[in-house]
Amino acid sequence: MAPKLDSYFKTVDSLADSFIDRLRKAVAIPSVSADEERRPDVVKMGHFLKDELTALGAHVEARPLGPQPHKEHLELPPVIVARYGEDPKKRTILVYGHYDVQPALKEDGWATEPFELTIDDKGRMYGRGSTDDKGPVLGWINAIEAHQKAGVDFPVNLLMCFEGMEEYGSEGLDDFINAEAKKFFKDADAVCISDNYWLGTEKPCLTYGLRGCNYYSIEISGPGQDLHSGVFGGTAQEPMTDLVRVMGSLVDTNGKILISGLDDLVAPMTDEEKSLYGDIAFTMDNLYESLGSKTGIYDDKERTLMGRWRYPSLSLHGIEGAFSAPGAKTVIPAKVIGKFSIRTVPNMEIEDVDKLVYAHIDKVFKSLGSKNTLKTINQHSGKWWVASPKHWNFTAAAKAVQEVWGVQPDLTREGGSIPVTLTFEQATGKNVLLLPMGSSTDAAHSINEKLDRRNYIEGIKLLGAYLHYVAEEPMKES
Amino acid sequence: MAPKLDSYFKTVDSLADSFIDRLRKAVAIPSVSADEERRPDVVKMGHFLKDELTALGAHVEARPLGPQPHKEHLELPPVIVARYGEDPKKRTILVYGHYDVQPALKEDGWATEPFELTIDDKGRMYGRGSTDDKGPVLGWINAIEAHQKAGVDFPVNLLMCFEGMEEYGSEGLDDFINAEAKKFFKDADAVCISDNYWLGTEKPCLTYGLRGCNYYSIEISGPGQDLHSGVFGGTAQEPMTDLVRVMGSLVDTNGKILISGLDDLVAPMTDEEKSLYGDIAFTMDNLYESLGSKTGIYDDKERTLMGRWRYPSLSLHGIEGAFSAPGAKTVIPAKVIGKFSIRTVPNMEIEDVDKLVYAHIDKVFKSLGSKNTLKTINQHSGKWWVASPKHWNFTAAAKAVQEVWGVQPDLTREGGSIPVTLTFEQATGKNVLLLPMGSSTDAAHSINEKLDRRNYIEGIKLLGAYLHYVAEEPMKES
Numbered sequence: 001m002a003p004k005l006d007s008y009f010k011t012v013d014s015l016a017d018s019f020i021d022r023l024r025k026a027v028a029i030p031s032v033s034a035d036e037e038r039r040p041d042v043v044k045m046g047h048f049l050k051d052e053l054t055a056l057g058a059h060v061e062a063r064p065l066g067p068q069p070h071k072e073h074l075e076l077p078p079v080i081v082a083r084y085g086e087d088p089k090k091r092t093i094l095v096y097g098h099y100d101v102q103p104a105l106k107e108d109g110w111a112t113e114p115f116e117l118t119i120d121d122k123g124r125m126y127g128r129g130s131t132d133d134k135g136p137v138l139g140w141i142n143a144i145e146a147h148q149k150a151g152v153d154f155p156v157n158l159l160m161c162f163e164g165m166e167e168y169g170s171e172g173l174d175d176f177i178n179a180e181a182k183k184f185f186k187d188a189d190a191v192c193i194s195d196n197y198w199l200g201t202e203k204p205c206l207t208y209g210l211r212g213c214n215y216y217s218i219e220i221s222g223p224g225q226d227l228h229s230g231v232f233g234g235t236a237q238e239p240m241t242d243l244v245r246v247m248g249s250l251v252d253t254n255g256k257i258l259i260s261g262l263d264d265l266v267a268p269m270t271d272e273e274k275s276l277y278g279d280i281a282f283t284m285d286n287l288y289e290s291l292g293s294k295t296g297i298y299d300d301k302e303r304t305l306m307g308r309w310r311y312p313s314l315s316l317h318g319i320e321g322a323f324s325a326p327g328a329k330t331v332i333p334a335k336v337i338g339k340f341s342i343r344t345v346p347n348m349e350i351e352d353v354d355k356l357v358y359a360h361i362d363k364v365f366k367s368l369g370s371k372n373t374l375k376t377i378n379q380h381s382g383k384w385w386v387a388s389p390k391h392w393n394f395t396a397a398a399k400a401v402q403e404v405w406g407v408q409p410d411l412t413r414e415g416g417s418i419p420v421t422l423t424f425e426q427a428t429g430k431n432v433l434l435l436p437m438g439s440s441t442d443a444a445h446s447i448n449e450k451l452d453r454r455n456y457i458e459g460i461k462l463l464g465a466y467l468h469y470v471a472e473e474p475m476k477e478s
Numbered sequence: 479m480a481p482k483l484d485s486y487f488k489t490v491d492s493l494a495d496s497f498i499d500r501l502r503k504a505v506a507i508p509s510v511s512a513d514e515e516r517r518p519d520v521v522k523m524g525h526f527l528k529d530e531l532t533a534l535g536a537h538v539e540a541r542p543l544g545p546q547p548h549k550e551h552l553e554l555p556p557v558i559v560a561r562y563g564e565d566p567k568k569r570t571i572l573v574y575g576h577y578d579v580q581p582a583l584k585e586d587g588w589a590t591e592p593f594e595l596t597i598d599d600k601g602r603m604y605g606r607g608s609t610d611d612k613g614p615v616l617g618w619i620n621a622i623e624a625h626q627k628a629g630v631d632f633p634v635n636l637l638m639c640f641e642g643m644e645e646y647g648s649e650g651l652d653d654f655i656n657a658e659a660k661k662f663f664k665d666a667d668a669v670c671i672s673d674n675y676w677l678g679t680e681k682p683c684l685t686y687g688l689r690g691c692n693y694y695s696i697e698i699s700g701p702g703q704d705l706h707s708g709v710f711g712g713t714a715q716e717p718m719t720d721l722v723r724v725m726g727s728l729v730d731t732n733g734k735i736l737i738s739g740l741d742d743l744v745a746p747m748t749d750e751e752k753s754l755y756g757d758i759a760f761t762m763d764n765l766y767e768s769l770g771s772k773t774g775i776y777d778d779k780e781r782t783l784m785g786r787w788r789y790p791s792l793s794l795h796g797i798e799g800a801f802s803a804p805g806a807k808t809v810i811p812a813k814v815i816g817k818f819s820i821r822t823v824p825n826m827e828i829e830d831v832d833k834l835v836y837a838h839i840d841k842v843f844k845s846l847g848s849k850n851t852l853k854t855i856n857q858h859s860g861k862w863w864v865a866s867p868k869h870w871n872f873t874a875a876a877k878a879v880q881e882v883w884g885v886q887p888d889l890t891r892e893g894g895s896i897p898v899t900l901t902f903e904q905a906t907g908k909n910v911l912l913l914p915m916g917s918s919t920d921a922a923h924s925i926n927e928k929l930d931r932r933n934y935i936e937g938i939k940l941l942g943a944y945l946h947y948v949a950e951e952p953m954k955e956s
Contacts, residue, residue: 211708213708213808215806215808222769222771222773223769223770223771223773224769224770224771225770227769228894229791229793229795229819229821229894230689230691230821230892230893230894230895231768231786231892231893231894232768232769232786232893233733233786233791233792233793233819233821233893234733234775234785234786234789234790234791234821234893235733235765235774235775235776235782235785235786235791235893236769236773236774236775237731237732237733237773237774237775238733238793238794240793240794240795240796241729241730241731241733241794242731244722244725244726244794245726245730245731247722247726248722248723248725248726251719252719252723252846253715253719253720253723253846253847253848254715254847255711255712255713255715255716255719287713290709290710291700291701291702291705291710291714292701292702292703292812293700293701293702294849295700295701295714295715295848295849295850296713296714296715296849297712297713297714297715298713304713307712307713308709308710308711308712308713311712312712313707313711313712313713314711315707315711315716315718315719315808315810316716316718316719316722316800317707317718317800317801317806317807317808317809317810317811318718318797318800318801318802318807318809318811319796319797319800319802320801320802320803320804322794322795322796322797322802323795323796323798323817324796324797324798324800324802325798326798327857328693328795328817328819328857328858329795329796329817330691330693330793330795330819330894331795331796332793332795333795333796334770339801339806339807341707341711341806341808343707343708343711343712368730368731369731369732370731370773371772371773371774372773379805379806380806414708414709415708415709415710415711415712415713416706416707416708416709416808417708
């Protein structure tokens with residue numbers, strides 16, 4: 001055990017109420033980045049962090065990002081960057097979080113006021129941003145304070161990067177990270193991001209992989225304008241007819257992607273990897289609970305986790321340009337745009353996937369013998385990310401979990417993407433660890449978002465303990 | 479030639495300016511039935527008709543229809559019923575039209591003010607409602623006035639039924655017609671509706687058939703709520719995947735309906751019917767012009783007209799519940815509702831079509847092996863209508879066309895439905911004739927709706943002449 005953890009832990013416990021109070025103050029600032037009118041609150045939240053860190057003796061800067069793209073009248077909220085400690089003998093850890101939140105209105109169905117932290121008798125702390133991502137961001141600040149109050153030397157130099165636009169596409173952040181990689185962030189030895197969740201509710205995890213996402217549009221057009229189906233039905237080739245046939249050719253009910261050649265891009269499963277899934281704390285009931293139904297593809301846990309983490313998937317999201325309202329309308333839409341995306345995994349390169357997708361769609365469309373016009377585009381794409389969980393950054397985190405929670409963490413991947421992860425890895429060239437604080441039931445983007453008191457307080461211990469173990473790990477990078 | 483037509487025609491010509499002025503006054507009343515705030519204008523338009531008819535000596539009643547279904551605070555506009563002439567020795571003709579109009583705003587792209595009748599140098603009279611259906615409704619009133627001014631005895635007893643909700647589903651009208659069939663409308667010997675259009679721009683037509691429409695929803699649901707495709711893609715069966723596969727099984731690019739057994743319901747083509755299509759004034763360029771493209775199914779006129787009039791068609795209208803906005807959203811929709819309709823023709827009974835549709839969809843869905851839930855419903859249906867074009871009602875109209883326009887009219891059917899047609903036929907048990915005034919380029923529901931001066935003035939002659947020939951036709955019904 002790292003020598004100073006005992007007194008650090010005790011101090012965290014003794015400061016618990018004041019840490020919860022700090023979270024209460026943060027939740028009370030409705031820093032909704034998607035809402036123009038809330039922009040002053042987002043900025044206010046950034047300055048709240050700046051003030052808290054300054055009071056603790058950190059060097060803090062609020063960096064402007066300029067006007068918001070496509071909304072030039074609106075300034076982006078600043079990135080709050082900070083440095084705590086400058087000891088060249090210590091390791092330097094760069095941590096990331098975000099201080100903006102998803103929109104929330106009481107009338108959406110919240111049981112409590114979304115911007116008032118409300119704690120029930122089971123210690124569930126309800127409030128927008130409690131778990132995503134104000135709790136974890138304050139976790140780092142609380143860890144600094146608890147070290148000071150405990151009189152324990154802070155084990156590393158800490159670089160912090162807290163942004164205010166994560167819930168609105170992290171506008172401007174990539175450029176900022178790339179620009180600062182060799183400047184403000186140049187000393188970073190590794191990166192830690194606390195902005196995701198445990199797989200379940202009981203067992204902590206460390207996350208070392210994320211799927212990528214290629215998002216496509218299939219546009220099929222024919223007539224010059226929408227037509228009346230009574231007048232033109234049976235005389236005109238209809239773009240919707242072609243589109244559903246093309247979309248129906250992409251994937252089957254059991255999620256099998258029907259695009260020829262795509263499977264060949266997927267890294268084969270090794271026996272070693274296969275052996276990892278059995279131990280993960282996850283059950284089919286966990287899946288059914290979060291689905292709200294029993295309409296899963298697989299009946300076993302292992303194949304389900306593989307389907308979520310390490311195999312590609314293809315989802316059909318919808319159709320733009322067709323009739324989508326309730327009721328009945330006898331329209332023949334003139335131009336329809338089908339949307340679908342493919343979640344990508346190692347070793348699927350974005351361009352290789354594009355090529356196979358375009359070839360498949362062209363082939364299917366040609367087979368229809370249609371006079372309509374087809375256009376397929378890649379709307380956006382983000383690459384998958386997989387880190388080495390054997391790196392000291394992960395080893396340190398695993399020891400911290402064992403210390404704080406008394407169990408070895410699950411090593412997990414995630415099905416969705418957190419694009420900033422890959423940006424940090426590519427910009428700094430360092431190992432990136434995802435170290436979650438909250439649990440699977442926290443309802444991050446939904447109504448009644450919460451963070452359990454236990455996850456918050458033990459999470460503060462975890463973040464501090466992680467930094468102590470980081471300081472002790474041997475230098476060899478794996 | 480009917481004896482009194484010459485002086486009637488001359489009088490129509492001499493009154494042309496005042497008839498156009500009457501249309502100008504009517505167009506100036508923005509009687510938009512879909513717009514709650516315009517309801518007083520709809521009522522005003524009804525009373526305008528009542529006053530004009532009363533001034534001409536007709537017996538007129540404004541019949542209330544009660545509150546509007548689902549908008550109980552709003553009174554439906556009255557049906558204006560009128561009777562002109564009560565001579566038991568004369569035939570009685572019941573005519574129908576509507577005095578409400580589609581919405582129209584200058585900023586939708588109108589070249590002129592939509593509620594100001596604006597006549598260009600080619601005699602095109604632009605204005606909302608000019609052709610649909612104020613011009614034809616005023617046509618009957620103008621015919622009465624011209625007879626009076628010409629000193630020509632009106633050849634029939636005229637019953638009139640003008641409604642104010644046609645563009646909003648004819649709320650309340652079916653019940654009214656059924657209730658009055660043996661009362662106000664009891665003397666009707668035949669029905670004439672002037673509320674459709676020539677097939678082209680040069681040759682008048684008489685319309686004796688309309689397709690019906692069965693409108694269906696296919697609802698497929700699975701998860702309890704929308705899901706994130708990153709988290710659940712590859713682990714959950716997705717309702718959208720099933721839906722596009724089911725929708726894709728219904729019809730092919732060339733409009734062939736793939737529902738087994740449906741073709742067997744369609745009345746076979748006779749040689750006699752087949753011979754009718756060649757003479758119809760319609761070209762493939764007419765189709766391409768109205769499509770705004772060359773994406774027709776057939777390359778020849780005959781098969782195109784058959785596709786529109788006498789064969790069923792199936793159109794996919796859209797999907798409710800999926801992502802339908804511009805941009806990209808990585809949602810797995812939990813419940814999606816596909817909408818499609820089948821245009822029906824003789825001898826397809828609504829219930830027979832339902833049975834085949836349900837059986838087909840059930841079979842295809844079962845073949846998918848999905849755990850999701852399927853529900854198919856018939857949202858609404860209206861039956862096809864075909865009248866006998868050999869009835870004296872049609873013979874009289876054909877003679878009137880020959881007299882006024884110097885050509886034999888095309889005998890046409892239409893692809894769309896005008897539900898009131900079937901209602902009148904079933905309620906009165908009498909032959910119904912569709913006798914259009916406007917041409918195919920009138921843009922009834924679009925911007926820049928117009929009625930050509932020639933079609934209006936010659937149309938008034940046509941309606942009057944039709945009544946004279948009706949009076950002369952032998953009594954035998956065919």
